Amino acid sequence: MPAAVAGPEIERLIQLLARLPGLGPRSARRAALFLIKKRVALMAPLADALQNAMQKIAVCKVCGNIDTQNPCTICTDERRDASIIVVVADVSDLWALERAQAVNGRYHVLGGTLSPLDGVGPQDLSIDALVARAHEPSVQEVILALNATVDGQTTAHYITELLLDARVKVTRLAHGVPVGGELDYLDEGTLAAAIRQRTTL
């Protein structure tokens, strides 16, 4: 579309919206139009919310979580089990585990996974801080909640090695059949793992 049609300010808004994950150029247009039509109910609150969040965002100096306080809500929550550190690659994984209410421990966000091909080495991740935390006397277990991909598992192995001399139990997520999953759609690796790690009824 020629820029002249909708005005430069609207075009700029569309361009920026199109950079969000999940929105393409076409849906960004739809989103912009939707915002413009709901100027009072949505557009103004969204502009304010962006400003507010921008001013308040902090990266937790303990675990690397993103929050509006530092240390973050989880690190300062006394009801959380301080003996468990759940290691995740990214804040989105932390959010996913929290949504599932899967674990009541604290977290450690690595900021990615080791990836030699992409030039991501141990110094690029928050691994030293994790090792230091794992040596604290209160910590008893480190759960490696990393993706079941090559990079995720490489990172898990690397961290396991580093934690050998810390007096902590190092565990990882179970492999197996996803809840609600059908066997004949699963890959061989998952099925083999599910059989190997079968549980007694």
Add this chain to the structure above:
Amino acid sequence: MPAAVAGPEIERLIQLLARLPGLGPRSARRAALFLIKKRVALMAPLADALQNAMQKIAVCKVCGNIDTQNPCTICTDERRDASIIVVVADVSDLWALERAQAVNGRYHVLGGTLSPLDGVGPQDLSIDALVARAHEPSVQEVILALNATVDGQTTAHYITELLLDARVKVTRLAHGVPVGGELDYLDEGTLAAAIRQRTTL
């Protein structure tokens, strides 16, 4: 996810993003995290763009287009053929036609289509203004570029009746096979229309 995990400002941002078309609760989370990580490169510009667009947005008093000037860029563009008025239901349809560079006339945005079931009557749409424009001596053709749905076609018929005494040619979009479309995926109505309105090679 408990609101306590990500901070109220971030949760508010996620809630508002989730109301955009094309983003659900889950992708809104991803989008919020993406924004937070690109605070300088994307989040700040987006907040500014929303503010800017919000201040500048105007609805064209002539045609109902959304622009940052009033009358809009199209209505004031002398290179546009003022003898043709393209009637669309919504600004998004106008944008679609402009993207396709389908027509060089001016537009008229109705603001919807007649829909007795939803309680949308002629008085809810910009129909009187269209009839007035169609009576201007410079106007020779009114193209009804409305959806090929029941509501769209009802609206087209209604407008055609109203324009009987105006000295304008009233036309509508052709029905037929979409460019790139395959015959065996098309519905019977479209195929019948494509045969009926076949063109000579």
